[in-house]
Amino acid sequence: MRKLVLLTVLIVSMALAATAFGQTAAKGVKKADVQKKAAQAVMITPIVTLESFEVPQYDGWWYFAAKVEPTKGDKGDRGAPLPMSFLFTVKNPNKYPIALEGAKFTVAFDREFEVITYNNNDVMWIPAGKTNHFRATTMITARSALLSLLVTGGYKLKEKGWDAFGALERWWKGVPDYTVPVTVKEGAFTFTGKGMTKVIPFDATVK
Amino acid sequence: MRKRALFSLLVPFLAVILIAGLCPVAGAADIKIGGIMDTTGATSDVGKDYALGMDEAFKWINEQGGVNGKKIKYTWFDYGYRIPEAITKYKLLKRLGSIVIMGWGTGDTEALSPTVNKDKLPYVSASYSAHLTNPAKTPYNLFFSSDYSTNARAALTAWFDKKWPGKSGFKENRKPRFAAVYMFASPYCSAPIKAIKDQATMLGFEIGPDQDVSLFALDTKSQVMALKEFKPDVCWHGNTTMSVSATLRDAYGLGLGADWIVNNWGYDENLPRLAGEAAEGVMGATPIAFYGQNYKNMDIVVAAAKKYNPGVPQEKRLIRTPQAWGDALVTWEALKRADKAGDLTGDGIMKKGFETLSLFDIGLGASPITFTATDHRPTTGCLIQEWKGGKFQEVERVDLKQRWPEKWAKEWLGW
Missing domain, CATH: 3.40.50.2300 (Response regulator)
Structure with a gap:
């Protein structure tokens, strides 16, 4: 019986302790709010730069319509893939670590033909005062780009006097050897640090 | 002796209940939602704006406390408006533990419909085909909008x-x-x-x-x-x-x-x-107001767009952003209700979430939204x-x- 009484006291104490922890946590949240407000005033904007661009695996330029019988596998409208890899430098000028929580940007060829919007929500920490690298790799095919061009870029092509396949061939041959301008536009890099969130817009053109 | 044995079982049980109930961090876990969007393919001109809007909506929802305190982890991929790719991405998102998937086109939504319904995985898409509104045939397909x-x-x-x-x-x-x-x-x-x-x-x-x-x-x-x-x-x-x-x-x-x-x-x-x-x-x-048009909650949509995608010019934003919010907001409400009922299974999200919505008002110029067990036409009309x-x-x-x-x-x- 004595054991039971002791056990009951123990349970009640644990419950009270949990409640107290909860209240402290709640206070902690309020405290975090205060810290957040304080941090907002001192958080220095991280610096994002596009360091390099490459086509990591080049498969040339080709397109097969669905009427062409393949040597193996299923037939279909297929176009050459064009993977692109962008290396960003992310510098944290703050005296505390920050996390890159998301990166989003649109890739355009010849500055105005948007070919993909990239999104990544992997979290990467950058120590105080340090610089880190973030690599984003995208993938498009000549087939997906063709459909995008035909449905959404028709007027732009017409204005320039280009035909869709002509533009695709020029891009698929010119992007890997850096003769076609590749633009990273409408970028948004989301950083958090000390309870604060900051979204940095980003634009750059590969030279 | 029996009394003592009973007490020895009851005491640890009570201890667990008390601690779990009083501790504020107990039960908090992320809710995973997947997205299959078109940012490269034939519909990318509107698909991009929809994808950005969806991402912004879930970020804003998390700022409001998520689903009854549970944070939403929203993971989305581009599928280039290609049905085989949509199927691949669906399998990945299911494997990642998504309990709802935000989809896109009519072709892929209808192609995925038998799988979605077999898996009992709510699929909230931007395809408003009326073929998806009869729960006797497609019980897990949903959208907020008036159908086509x-x-x-x-x-x-x-x-x-x-x-x-x-x-x-x-x-x-x-x-x-x-x-x-x-x-x-x-x-x-x-x-x-x-x-x-x-x-x-x-x-x-x-x-x-x-x-x-x-x-x-x-x-x-x-x-x-x-x-x-x-x-x-x-x-x-x-x-x-x-x-x-x-x-x-x-x-x-x-x-x-x-x-x-x-x-x-x-x-x-x-x-x-x-x-x-x-x-x-x-x-x-x-089925929803144009971006920035003067309707209830549009200020939230515009503020989130400016906050989370500051590099996208405002004049480029389209009605597709509010459309994405429409699907996100209706999903949020369904998840809150299902979670409150303690049932975040696919079946629970449908029956204790979506199918309890009756003339639910999301603002943004949309018509009131209702789902029942026998009728998934979200609205009875359109502006x-x-x-x-x-x-x-x-x-x-x-x-x-x-x-x-x-x-x-x-x-x-x-x-």
């Missing part, structure tokens, strides 16, 4: 109510003439054709031959010339913005003289930019707007259930 058939019926009815009485044909006491223009092979474009022709017949229209206009079309003169032979009073365009604008321009240039009503994916802020003068007076189905004098203006909010309750209840579900 409701859009089409509402648009034709609004024209009949508001425009036809002002036409010379009305005074001559003849039947109004109607024709449909769309890409025959596209699941999205062809989805509401049966319904709009049914509506036209019901309202006493004479129906002319359909015209096949590709989604890629920049020249539609031959189709417009064919229409001229029929002399329609009003034409339905069921395509997306670029080919709709091309048709409007050709119709204007060739003096067709008909009014136009357009489905929602062909009717956005880019239409007057691309069609110019030819867009004047064009009416369209707007029809018109491009006039340099801005979009309300023409009429048509409520089909109110106007034709018998047909709504017994005839029109699922097509």
Whole structure:
């Protein structure tokens, strides 16, 4: 019986302790709010730069319509893939670590033909005062780009006097050897640090 | 002895209950939601804006405390508007533990429907095909918007109510003439054709031959010339913005003289930019308000867009952003209700979440949303707007259930 009484006291104490922890946590949240407000005033904007661009695996330029019988596998409208890899430098000028929580940007060829919007929500920490690298790799095919061009870029092509396949061939041959301008536009890099969130817009053109 | 044994079991049990109940961090876990979006393919001009809007909506929802304190982890991928890729991404998202998936096009949504329903995984898409609204066939497919058939019926009815009485044909006491223009092979474009022709017949229209206009079309003169032979009073365009604008321009240039009503994916802020003068007076189905239009909650949508995508110019944002919010907000409410009922299984999200929504108001100019166990048509009507004098203006909010309750209840579900 004595054991039971002791056990009951123990349970009640644990419950009270949990409640107290909860209240402290709640206070902690309020405290975090205060810290957040304080941090907002001192958080220095991280610096994002596009360091390099490459086509990591080049498969040339080709397109097969669905009427062409393949040597193996299923037939279909297929176009050459064009993977692109962008290396960003992310510098944290703050005296505390920050996390890159998301990166989003649109890739355009010849500055105005948007070919993909990239999104990544992997979290990467950058120590105080340090610089880190973030690599984003995208993938498009000549087939997906063709459909995008035909449905959404028709007027732009017409204005320039280009035909869709002509533009695709020029891009698929010119992007890997850096003769076609590749633009990273409408970028948004989301950083958090000390309870604060900051979204940095980003634009750059590969030279 | 038995009493003592009972106590020895009861005490640890009580301890666990007490600690779990009093500790505020207990039970908190992320809710995983997946997204299959088009940011590279044939619909990327509108798909990108929708994808950005969806991402912004879930970020804002997390700022509001997520689902009853549980944070939403939203992971989305581009699928390039390709059905095989959509299936691959669906499998990945399921493997990652998504309990709801936000989808996109009609082709892939309908292709995935049997899998989604077998997996009991709620799939909230941007395809508003009426084929997805009968829960006897597609119990796990959902969207917030009026379906395409409701859009089409509402648009034709609004024209009949508001425009036809002002036409010379009305005074001559003849039947109004109607024709449909769309890409025959596209699941999205062809989805509401049966319904709009049914509506036209019901309202006493004479129906002319359909015209096949590709989604890629920049020249539609031959189709417009064919229409001229029929002399329609009003034409339905069921395509997306670029080919709709091309048709409007050709119709204007060739003096067709008909009014136009357009489905929602062909009717956005880019239409007057691309069609110019030819867009004047064009009416369209707007299941939600245009970006920035003065409706409840639009300030939240605009603020989130500026906050989370500051690099995207405001003038580039489209009605597709509020559309994404519509699907996100209705999903949020369903998840909150299912979570409160302690059941975040697919079945629970449907029965204790979505199917408990009755005339739920998300603002943003959308019609009130209701789902029941036997009817997944989210709304009973649609707001029809018109491009006039340099801005979009309300023409009429048509409520089909109110106007034709018998047909709504017994005839029109699922097509």
